[in-house]
Amino acid sequence: MTIDRRHLLALLGSCFAQPAFAQAPAMSRPTAYAFSFAGLDGKSLPLAAHAGKPILIVNTASQCGYTPQLGGLQRLWSRYRDRGLLIIGVPSNDFGGQEPGGAAEINKTADGHGVGFPLAAKAEVKGPSAHPFYKWAALERPGEVPRWNFHKYLVGRDGRIAAVFATQIEPTDTRVIAAIENMLIRFEHATSTG
Numbered sequence: 001m002t003i004d005r006r007h008l009l010a011l012l013g014s015c016f017a018q019p020a021f022a023q024a025p026a027m028s029r030p031t032a033y034a035f036s037f038a039g040l041d042g043k044s045l046p047l048a049a050h051a052g053k054p055i056l057i058v059n060t061a062s063q064c065g066y067t068p069q070l071g072g073l074q075r076l077w078s079r080y081r082d083r084g085l086l087i088i089g090v091p092s093n094d095f096g097g098q099e100p101g102g103a104a105e106i107n108k109t110a111d112g113h114g115v116g117f118p119l120a121a122k123a124e125v126k127g128p129s130a131h132p133f134y135k136w137a138a139l140e141r142p143g144e145v146p147r148w149n150f151h152k153y154l155v156g157r158d159g160r161i162a163a164v165f166a167t168q169i170e171p172t173d174t175r176v177i178a179a180i181e182n183m184l185i186r187f188e189h190a191t192s193t194g
Helices: 005-017 069-083 103-112 132-140 174-193
Strands: 036-038 044-046 055-060 086-091 152-155 161-165
Touching: 055 069, 069 086, 069 174, 152 174, 161 174
Parallel strands: 055 086
Antiparallel strands: 036 044, 055 152, 152 161
């Protein structure tokens, strides 16, 4: 069988004119704004409602040696909430069984520490039954997952995890404050030039 030169050139040209395989559109990775927490008070806490603002998400427990950090979280909330910071406490019984109670017991502990920032309903933060936010965070930062209560994720303006602070780092630590202030300065600059 012979193929004349014109047919061969046309065949070769058609190979270059169209890709051999159609490419699927690029999938964008989800951000924290794709997630929502059920509130301890029954209301929804959609992170998308705070898009562009820094969000600090902390897994909490009422009977933990680190429970006094609730006071430090409240001080951060009081200091920065009017500038756009959202703090969400996520009660979890995942570590040491230190959040065994229900909403009433969690609220009692929170009230004892003067907590005014939003609390999510009790949720799992590790393993296959973890809340979707925590599953996403584990994919985003696989080496920086919660290993105990009071693990802190700081979500930046872009909805990505900007910083992670281990349990032992107090909420009022200069590293936490510097990261929050940096986010707030960027947020304020963006809204003033916006």
